[in-house]
Amino acid sequence: MARKGTRKTVAKTPDIRTVAALAKVSIATVSRTINGSPAVSDRLSKRVWQAIQQLNYFPNTQARGLVSGRSRILGIIVENITNPFFPELIQSFEEIAVAHGYEILVSSSNSDPAVLTNCVRRMLERKVEGVAVLTFGEEEPVMDQLVHHDVPMVLAEFRLDDPKASTILLDYTTGIHAAVKHLADLGHTKIAYLAGPHKLHSAMTRENDFRTAMEAAGLVIEQQWVVECNHTLKGGVAGFGKLRALASQPTAVLCSNDMTAIGVLRAAYMEGLHVPQDLSVVGLDDIDFAEFTLPPLTTIRLSRSELARAAFEALRQQAEETESGKIQREFLVSTSLVVRGSTGKPKA
Amino acid sequence: MARKGTRKTVAKTPDIRTVAALAKVSIATVSRTINGSPAVSDRLSKRVWQAIQQLNYFPNTQARGLVSGRSRILGIIVENITNPFFPELIQSFEEIAVAHGYEILVSSSNSDPAVLTNCVRRMLERKVEGVAVLTFGEEEPVMDQLVHHDVPMVLAEFRLDDPKASTILLDYTTGIHAAVKHLADLGHTKIAYLAGPHKLHSAMTRENDFRTAMEAAGLVIEQQWVVECNHTLKGGVAGFGKLRALASQPTAVLCSNDMTAIGVLRAAYMEGLHVPQDLSVVGLDDIDFAEFTLPPLTTIRLSRSELARAAFEALRQQAEETESGKIQREFLVSTSLVVRGSTGKPKA
DNA sequence: GTGAAAGCGCTAACAA
DNA sequence: TTGTTAGCGCTTTCAC
Numbered sequence: 001m002a003r004k005g006t007r008k009t010v011a012k013t014p015d016i017r018t019v020a021a022l023a024k025v026s027i028a029t030v031s032r033t034i035n036g037s038p039a040v041s042d043r044l045s046k047r048v049w050q051a052i053q054q055l056n057y058f059p060n061t062q063a064r065g066l067v068s069g070r071s072r073i074l075g076i077i078v079e080n081i082t083n084p085f086f087p088e089l090i091q092s093f094e095e096i097a098v099a100h101g102y103e104i105l106v107s108s109s110n111s112d113p114a115v116l117t118n119c120v121r122r123m124l125e126r127k128v129e130g131v132a133v134l135t136f137g138e139e140e141p142v143m144d145q146l147v148h149h150d151v152p153m154v155l156a157e158f159r160l161d162d163p164k165a166s167t168i169l170l171d172y173t174t175g176i177h178a179a180v181k182h183l184a185d186l187g188h189t190k191i192a193y194l195a196g197p198h199k200l201h202s203a204m205t206r207e208n209d210f211r212t213a214m215e216a217a218g219l220v221i222e223q224q225w226v227v228e229c230n231h232t233l234k235g236g237v238a239g240f241g242k243l244r245a246l247a248s249q250p251t252a253v254l255c256s257n258d259m260t261a262i263g264v265l266r267a268a269y270m271e272g273l274h275v276p277q278d279l280s281v282v283g284l285d286d287i288d289f290a291e292f293t294l295p296p297l298t299t300i301r302l303s304r305s306e307l308a309r310a311a312f313e314a315l316r317q318q319a320e321e322t323e324s325g326k327i328q329r330e331f332l333v334s335t336s337l338v339v340r341g342s343t344g345k346p347k348a
Numbered sequence: 349m350a351r352k353g354t355r356k357t358v359a360k361t362p363d364i365r366t367v368a369a370l371a372k373v374s375i376a377t378v379s380r381t382i383n384g385s386p387a388v389s390d391r392l393s394k395r396v397w398q399a400i401q402q403l404n405y406f407p408n409t410q411a412r413g414l415v416s417g418r419s420r421i422l423g424i425i426v427e428n429i430t431n432p433f434f435p436e437l438i439q440s441f442e443e444i445a446v447a448h449g450y451e452i453l454v455s456s457s458n459s460d461p462a463v464l465t466n467c468v469r470r471m472l473e474r475k476v477e478g479v480a481v482l483t484f485g486e487e488e489p490v491m492d493q494l495v496h497h498d499v500p501m502v503l504a505e506f507r508l509d510d511p512k513a514s515t516i517l518l519d520y521t522t523g524i525h526a527a528v529k530h531l532a533d534l535g536h537t538k539i540a541y542l543a544g545p546h547k548l549h550s551a552m553t554r555e556n557d558f559r560t561a562m563e564a565a566g567l568v569i570e571q572q573w574v575v576e577c578n579h580t581l582k583g584g585v586a587g588f589g590k591l592r593a594l595a596s597q598p599t600a601v602l603c604s605n606d607m608t609a610i611g612v613l614r615a616a617y618m619e620g621l622h623v624p625q626d627l628s629v630v631g632l633d634d635i636d637f638a639e640f641t642l643p644p645l646t647t648i649r650l651s652r653s654e655l656a657r658a659a660f661e662a663l664r665q666q667a668e669e670t671e672s673g674k675i676q677r678e679f680l681v682s683t684s685l686v687v688r689g690s691t692g693k694p695k696a
Numbered sequence: 697g698t699g700a701a702a703g704c705g706c707t708a709a710c711a712a
Numbered sequence: 713t714t715g716t717t718a719g720c721g722c723t724t725t726c727a728c
Contacts, residue, residue: 013497015721026699031723041697061473062419063721065410067704081439082636087429091456098466103474106454108439118446125409126451149361233640262640269642288430292581292610294617294642363705374715379707387713411705415720 014055023051034059065127073103074315075123075131077116079138081108083231083259084287085304089134092308100316102129113141120145130154130315134307137200152318154311154331157201166314168307168331170202172209172284175300175335179254179282180213182298182337186345188252188280192225194239194264196256203231206256206284225250229260236263244271251279251346258283258290258299265293265342276344286338295341306333362403371399382407413475421451422663423471423479425464427486429456431579431607432635433652437482440656448664450477461489468493478502478663482655485548500666502659502679505549514662516655516679518550520557520632523648523683527602527630528561530646530685534693536600536628540573542587542612544604551579554604554632573598577608584611592619599627599694606631606638606647613641613690624692634686643689654681 020027025044032040033048040048051057065071076093078086090106097104105126107119116135120142123131130152133139139158146153147162154166183191193210196203207226214221227242229235236259243250244267255261261283265275273279275295283290283299290297310331317327368375373392380388381396388396399405413419424441426434438454445452453474455467464483468490471479478500481487487506494501495510502514531539541558544551555574562569575590577583584607591598592615603609609631613623621627623643631638631647638645658679665675 017721027722028699028701028724029697032698035723039697044698058469058473060414060475060721062410062413062475063704064723065704066408066414066706067721067723069704071410081435082432084430084432087435090454091429094454094456098470103453103470105451106438106442108442121406122446122451125406127408127410233637266640266642289581292614294614365705375706376708376715376717377713380714383707389713392714408705411720412707413720414722415705415707417720 014057015060016057018055019048019051019057022055023047069127070319071127071129072101073105073126073128074312075105075107075119075126075128076311077107077109077119077131077133077135077142079108079135080110081106084289085257085285085302086134088288089304089308092305093132093312096309096312100312109135109138111135111138113138116141117145124149124151129319132311132315133158134311136202137204152315154314154318156307156311157205159330164318166318166327166329166331168310168314168333170205170302170307170333171335172206172300173212175284175302175337176206176209176254177213177216178337179284179298179300180210180217180219182339182343183252183254183280183282184217184219186252186280186343188346189219190222190225190248190250190252190346191219192222192227192243192250192253194227194229194236194243194253194255194260196229196231196260198228200231203256210254222248222250229256229263231257231259233259233263233266236260237267238263240264240267252282252343253279254282254284256284258285258287258297261297261299261342262289262293265295265297269294275342278347280343280346282343284335290338291340293342298340298343299338301336301338303333303335362405363408364405366403367396367399367405370403371395418667419475419477420449421453421474421476422660423453423455423467423474423476424659425455425457425467425479425481425483425490427457427459427483429454432637433606433633433650434482436636437652437656440653441480441660444657444660448660457483457486459483459486461486464489465493472497472499477667480659480663481506482659484550485552500663502662502666504655504659505553507678512666514666514675514677514679516658516662516681518553518650518655518681519683520554520648521560523632523650523685524554524557524602525561525564526685527646527648528558528565528567530687530691531600531602531628531630532565532567534600534628534691536694537567538570538573538596538598538600538694539567540570540575540591540598540601542575542577542584542591542601542603542608544577544579544608546576548579551604558602570596570598577604577611579605579607581607581611581614584608585615586611588612588615600630600691601627602630602632604632606633606635606645609645609647609690610637610641613643613645617642623690626695628691628694630691632683638686639688641690646688646691647686649684649686651681651683 016027020030109116133155152164156168159167195207227239229239286299286301364375368378457464481503500512504516507515543555575587577587634647634649
């Protein structure tokens with residue numbers, strides 16, 4: 001171990017003192033320089049930066065965090081990192097966060113409240129400055145903890161009456177109405193809906209939007225054509241199976257997410273149905289893969305980068321809140337219809 | 349702000365002193381209790397735990413890290429979080445790490461050396477105790493930094509002569525030989541190979557294994573049937589396009605990864621080719637989605653959980669190295685052939 | 697403008 | 713077995 005005062009010291013990661021010594025200033029000046037304090041003369045500032053370069057020094061984040069009380073870490077909790085929607089979202093969120101000097105802690109709740117609780121616990125231990133809860137409807141187990149610890153948070157589709165909480169609202173309405181109208185314009189009247197898990201707020205919101213959109217289009221909903229799935233490919237296959245078992249068949253299926261739609265595409269193929277000739281299929285999310293399904297999936301695009309940016313912005317405003325300024329507490333993320341090859345006119 | 353000594357203090361996150369006071373012991377005893385030191389009597393230990401519960405206290409990781417020099421953070425760098433192989437890998441790695449009390453920092457290099465360098469820099473600032481570099485062949489830009497800072501690391505398919513570096517070798521040979529044999533047994537002699545980017549070690553290793561496997565099967569390789577792709581779906585489509593432009597056609601295609609194979613499946617479909625009747629296709633990775641392609645993809649399975657476990661184990665051994673014990677420096681991850689529906693006999 | 701010094705919350709020597 | 717105390721590397725008053 002290197003000890004101070006020995007002549008021959010082992011090469012050690014340089015610390016603020018090393019820099020101060022080399023630049024012949026006090027450690028306070030080094031600290032000020034690094035943090036861009038205006039109260040440092042150009043002369044000294046230059047010397048300090050030179051020393052920093054020379055030593056290849058960088059500050060110890062732990063020490064910095066300890067004294068400043070700021071970790072510069074944001075947490076992001078997603079539902080399932082294995083669903084392609086989420087890696088794309090995480091990627092965007094990370095890019096933005098890193099660009100602003102934050103690090104991120106990612107957790108996948110896998111719809112397990114116990115796992116979720118544990119995630120939050122770990123994030124609190126790491127003193128995150130904010131948490132984006134993008135589980136789309138499984139927020140309950142975590143909110144108390146977060147609220148209790150006064151951690152800024154942003155929730156998708158969940159309004160929480162807490163000064164530290166912001167909300168991201170997703171405007172499914174626009175996209176879903178456009179999708180239903182698109183199908184109606186093509187001549188479809190028999191439209192089925194493969195819903196997401198009813199315990200998810202987002203899934204219920206989407207389902208309700210489907211209902212109002214159908215009404216708006218002057219179409220009636222056949223109750224048995226609305227079946228609850230689980231937002232996975234397998235779930236889509238199973239859901240479509242239920243549809244096929246019915247006496248009367250729809251000519252189009254709108255799905256609560258892309259993975260479900262991909263499952264339908266697959267199940268339809270296995271049954272010898274041609275998409276879109278025999279059946280039109282619409283997804284929701286527009287994951288990267290949607291472009292490459294067979295046929296390419298018509299879907300309602302939900303922009304990951306827009307969502308990520310809203311989430312980051314919400315947290316940043318909370319974290320860096322100035323006494324004076326009001327902050328934005330609600331963000332709206334838009335959706336839009338992307339027409340590809342999986343929709344067409346119904347058979348006459 | 350809450351100040352000590354005022355009678356009415358604002359509720360504050362409890363610290364070790366709060367606990368010590370409540371349990372009527374010294375802070376050292378609290379620390380020992382938390383860290384499971386055997387040198388604490390049951391009597392006091394019980395009092396301490398009680399106080400901890402009562403206050404809902406948890407230690408400040410930053411302070412802990414600062415003094416102990418251990419952050420309990422591991423870094424994992426992947427090539428592209430958007431390729432389904434990686435989220436599955438990250439998920440496994442995280443589970444194991446969390447189970448052992450580590451937090452993880454994820455970064456996606458996107459094959460950009462500048463991004464990679466920046467990732468490592470950030471990880472060093474956060475004082476990671478180890479980094480798993482699972483970029484499969486783009487390690488160069490980071491190794492120097494890591495080596496220089498004496499951070500344990502584990503590299504996939506790259507032997508680095510450094511005491512802090514471990515290597516994970518992937519036994520592609522077994523899987524690729526099995527795949528070629530499988531095709532040969534079905535009667536294929538005209539086998540094409542859609543390679544990965546030649547700048548990736550892993551891609552070259554796979555390609556070489558293909559060559560030796562072909563030789564072992566007594567088959568000759570048509571040079572123009574070996575085309576370099578980029579491990580993406582689009583790349584697979586393009587690569588297959590090149591194959592189709594040739595005068596003579598192969599009856600089977602082995603791909604350097606699943607995404608490429610999925611691209612081939614798609615391109616073949618667009619050309620009206622039936623898989624496997626007109627063309628057999630084999631992938632490599634066995635991503636979750638492989639099971640759901642049309643037809644389900646025959647592929648060479650590379651276990652993510654096995655890989656994740658090896659990576660974690662390598663880092664843990666380095667991080668928690670005991671003076672005495674030797675540690676394992678090389679790990680081997682196996683591959684195996686998974687036969688599904690995309691391979692069959694060639695047309696007579 | 698600049699520096700000296702007091703901690704941030706914890707662990708680990710050292711004492712008792 | 714338990715407590716006292718000296719820092720870990722940094723930011724931030726408070727003097728100068």
